[in-house]
Amino acid sequence: MTTSHVTADVPAQRGTDGETPVLEVRDLHVEFKTREGIVKAVNGVNYSVKAGETLAVLGESGSGKSVTAQAIMGILDSPPGRVAKGEILFKGQDILQLPEAERRKLRGPKMAMIFQDALSALNPVFSVGNQLGEMFRVHQGMSKKDAKAKAIELMDRVKIPAARSRVGDYPHQFSGGMRQRIMIAMALALEPDLIIADEPTTALDVTVQAQVMDLLAELQAEYHMGLILITHDLGVVADVADKIAVMYAGRIVEQAPVHELYKRPAHPYTRGLLDSIPRLDQKGQELYAIKGLPPNLLKPPTGCAFSPRCPKAQDICRTELPPLVPVSEQDGTELVGRVSACHFWKEQIHG
Amino acid sequence: MGRYVIRRLGQMIVVLFGATVVLFCTLFILPGDPVGSLGGDKARDPAVVAELRERYGLNDPLPVQYGNFVKNLAQGDLGEDFTQRRPVTEILQPKLVNTAKLAIAAIIIDIVIGVLAGLIAALFRYSFWDVLITLLTTFAVGFPSFVIGMVLQKFFVVDLGLFPLISDGTLNSMILPAFTLAILDAALVARLMRGTMLEVLRADYVKTAVAKGLPRRTVLLKHVMRNSIIPVVTYLGISFGTLLGGALITEAIFNWDGIGLALVQAVQQQNNPIIIGVVTFGVAVFVLLNLIVDLLYAVLDPRIRLA
Structure with missing residues (x-):
C-alpha cells in the first residue's frame, strides 16, 4: 500500500520507495474575492499522488475539492480566484512558479482533467472528432487527417461502438455515458502522468456509472497514471481508490488508505459521511444525515469548522483549530498514511 | 431539409x-x-x-x-x-442595385464595428473600453437615424467638406449614408455580442478548452467566437433583409437613389405601381432572408434540427 502521508506542515514527503510523487500539493490556499469579502475556499491543503495511484478527494459541495483541482490545473477563474499561498509540485517542480505559457504546455500532455457534466464540458458546435483531434493538432502539430485517425483510435480505446462512423457526430448526439467516455478519451489523448477526474460519474445514470468508473480505472492502470478522483459518492470510491482525503471547509480533515477509512474513521465528519450511506440492513429506518449546513466560508467558525455540526464537539473544538496529526494505534504504533484533524481522534478511532 | x-x-x-x-x-x-x-x-x-x-x-x-x-x-x-x-421593374432595377450597395456597406460596418466592439467590451469587462462602448451604444440606440444622418451631414459635409452633400452613387458618397444606416445595428450587435460572449466565456466547454492546454488565442477565436457569433449572425441576417427593403429616411436625407427614396416619392405622388412594387419586393426579400437565416442557424449550431 501507499506510504505517503500528509500532515499540516510537514515539508517534502517521499514514499519509502524513494519515488517522487507525480503531484504533491503543499499548504495550498485559494481565495476568491467577492463583493461580500474574501472567501477562503482552500485553507492549507496537502496531498500527493504517485504514478499508478488513485487518490480520492471526498467532500460536500463547497468543501474546496474542485477548487483545489482547478488550482492544480491552472484553470481557476482568475479574477476572482487566486492561489494565495502554497506549492504545487509536479514531478518535484513547483508549477505555480512557471510562466503561463509553460503552464499551458503541461495541460494535456502532462496533466488532464475530466469534468463532471460532459454535455456542457464539450463544445456543442464542434464534432467530437474535432475536439479529440485538437489535442494532437495543437500539442503535436499533427495534420487534420492524422488527428482524425487518432481520434477514431481513441474512441475505440474507450469502447465507443462504431467509432469510425461516429467521429463526425456532435456531443448532443451521444448518450450521457458515451459522452463521458469521450471526455475520458480527450483527457487520455496525450497519455498524461496525472488525471484529475472531477465527479466523473455524478451526471450519469447509476447503471452507467460503474462502467465508466471501471473504464477509468482500467485505463489508469494501463497507462500507470496518477489519478485524483474528486467525488462525494463514497460508493464510487471504495473500489477504485488507494487512499482517501476527506475535505471540509477548505481543509483536509482526514486522510487514510481506503479500507482503513471505511473500517475505522478517525474524524466525526468521516463517520457522519459513512453513516449517511443507505444500507440494506437498515431498511425501514430513517436515513442518517449530518445535521446542519456546510459553513459560510466568508466567516468560517472559529476552532474546528465542523464543530457546529459535530455531535461530539467540546469547548476546545469551538476555540482551537485542530491540527492535522498522524493517527496511531492504541499501543502507539503509527498507522501508516493516516492523519486526522480532530482533537478527539483517539476517541473516534478507538471508541 | x-x-x-x-x-x-x-x-x-x-x-x-x-x-x-x-x-x-x-x-x-x-x-x-x-x-x-x-x-x-x-x-x-x-x-x-x-x-x-x-x-x-x-x-x-x-x-x-x-x-x-x-x-x-x-x-x-x-x-x-x-x-x-x-x-x-425597369425603373426599380438600378435603384435596387443602389439600395443593395448601401445595405451591404452597412452590414459590413455592422460586422466590423459591432462584433469588434462587443468582443472588446466582453473581454475587458468593466474596463474603460467596456464602459465607453456601453455608453456609445446607448447613445446610438437612443438617437433616431434622421438626427444621426443630419449631424453627420453637418460635420462631415458642411463643416469639413469631406463628402458630397448629394449622393452620386460613388463610394465616397456612400460612406455617410452607410454609417447612418449602420450605427443602430452596429450598436445592437455590439451589445448582443458582448452579452453572448460573456455568457459563453463562463461556459464549461471554455474551461475544458483551457484545461486541454489550448493557447488563449485558440480558446477565444475558435471555441468562444464560434459560439458567440450564432445570435449575431441571426440578427444581422434579418437586419440585412430589412435594409434591402429600402431605407426610407436615410436614403431621403442623403438623396440616395435607392428604392427607399423611390418609395417616399411614390407615396407623395400616389404612384401606386411603384409603391406596390417596392413593398412586394421588400416583403419577399425579408421572408427569403429569414429562411436563409434559419438555414444558416442550423449550419452554425448542429443542435438545431430543421423539421
Whole structure:
C-alpha cells in the first residue's frame, strides 16, 4: 500500500520507495474575492499522488475539492480566484512558479482533467472528432487527417461502438455515458502522468456509472497514471481508490488508505459521511444525515469548522483549530498514511 | 431539409399574398385619385383622366385589379408606373442595385464595428473600453437615424467638406449614408455580442478548452467566437433583409437613389405601381432572408434540427 502521508506542515514527503510523487500539493490556499469579502475556499491543503495511484478527494459541495483541482490545473477563474499561498509540485517542480505559457504546455500532455457534466464540458458546435483531434493538432502539430485517425483510435480505446462512423457526430448526439467516455478519451489523448477526474460519474445514470468508473480505472492502470478522483459518492470510491482525503471547509480533515477509512474513521465528519450511506440492513429506518449546513466560508467558525455540526464537539473544538496529526494505534504504533484533524481522534478511532 | 425549404417557400407565398392584399386594400381606401393628381395643381382634361383610368385598369373592381396584378407578378411584371409610364421593374432595377450597395456597406460596418466592439467590451469587462462602448451604444440606440444622418451631414459635409452633400452613387458618397444606416445595428450587435460572449466565456466547454492546454488565442477565436457569433449572425441576417427593403429616411436625407427614396416619392405622388412594387419586393426579400437565416442557424449550431 501507499506510504505517503500528509500532515499540516510537514515539508517534502517521499514514499519509502524513494519515488517522487507525480503531484504533491503543499499548504495550498485559494481565495476568491467577492463583493461580500474574501472567501477562503482552500485553507492549507496537502496531498500527493504517485504514478499508478488513485487518490480520492471526498467532500460536500463547497468543501474546496474542485477548487483545489482547478488550482492544480491552472484553470481557476482568475479574477476572482487566486492561489494565495502554497506549492504545487509536479514531478518535484513547483508549477505555480512557471510562466503561463509553460503552464499551458503541461495541460494535456502532462496533466488532464475530466469534468463532471460532459454535455456542457464539450463544445456543442464542434464534432467530437474535432475536439479529440485538437489535442494532437495543437500539442503535436499533427495534420487534420492524422488527428482524425487518432481520434477514431481513441474512441475505440474507450469502447465507443462504431467509432469510425461516429467521429463526425456532435456531443448532443451521444448518450450521457458515451459522452463521458469521450471526455475520458480527450483527457487520455496525450497519455498524461496525472488525471484529475472531477465527479466523473455524478451526471450519469447509476447503471452507467460503474462502467465508466471501471473504464477509468482500467485505463489508469494501463497507462500507470496518477489519478485524483474528486467525488462525494463514497460508493464510487471504495473500489477504485488507494487512499482517501476527506475535505471540509477548505481543509483536509482526514486522510487514510481506503479500507482503513471505511473500517475505522478517525474524524466525526468521516463517520457522519459513512453513516449517511443507505444500507440494506437498515431498511425501514430513517436515513442518517449530518445535521446542519456546510459553513459560510466568508466567516468560517472559529476552532474546528465542523464543530457546529459535530455531535461530539467540546469547548476546545469551538476555540482551537485542530491540527492535522498522524493517527496511531492504541499501543502507539503509527498507522501508516493516516492523519486526522480532530482533537478527539483517539476517541473516534478507538471508541 | 429539402422538405423544410419547400414548406417555408410555401409559407412565403402565403405571406406575400397577405401583404399584397392588405396593400391593395389600403391603397384603394386612400383618398384622392392617383391619376387625377398626376397633373399637380392644374385641373386635367376629364377625357384624358378617363383614358388613363381605363389604361391602368383603375375602373375595374378591386378583386379584378388584384387578380391582374398577381397574374402579371407571376410573369415578373409589376406593371407600368403612373408618372413615367415605364415598366416598374425597369425603373426599380438600378435603384435596387443602389439600395443593395448601401445595405451591404452597412452590414459590413455592422460586422466590423459591432462584433469588434462587443468582443472588446466582453473581454475587458468593466474596463474603460467596456464602459465607453456601453455608453456609445446607448447613445446610438437612443438617437433616431434622421438626427444621426443630419449631424453627420453637418460635420462631415458642411463643416469639413469631406463628402458630397448629394449622393452620386460613388463610394465616397456612400460612406455617410452607410454609417447612418449602420450605427443602430452596429450598436445592437455590439451589445448582443458582448452579452453572448460573456455568457459563453463562463461556459464549461471554455474551461475544458483551457484545461486541454489550448493557447488563449485558440480558446477565444475558435471555441468562444464560434459560439458567440450564432445570435449575431441571426440578427444581422434579418437586419440585412430589412435594409434591402429600402431605407426610407436615410436614403431621403442623403438623396440616395435607392428604392427607399423611390418609395417616399411614390407615396407623395400616389404612384401606386411603384409603391406596390417596392413593398412586394421588400416583403419577399425579408421572408427569403429569414429562411436563409434559419438555414444558416442550423449550419452554425448542429443542435438545431430543421423539421
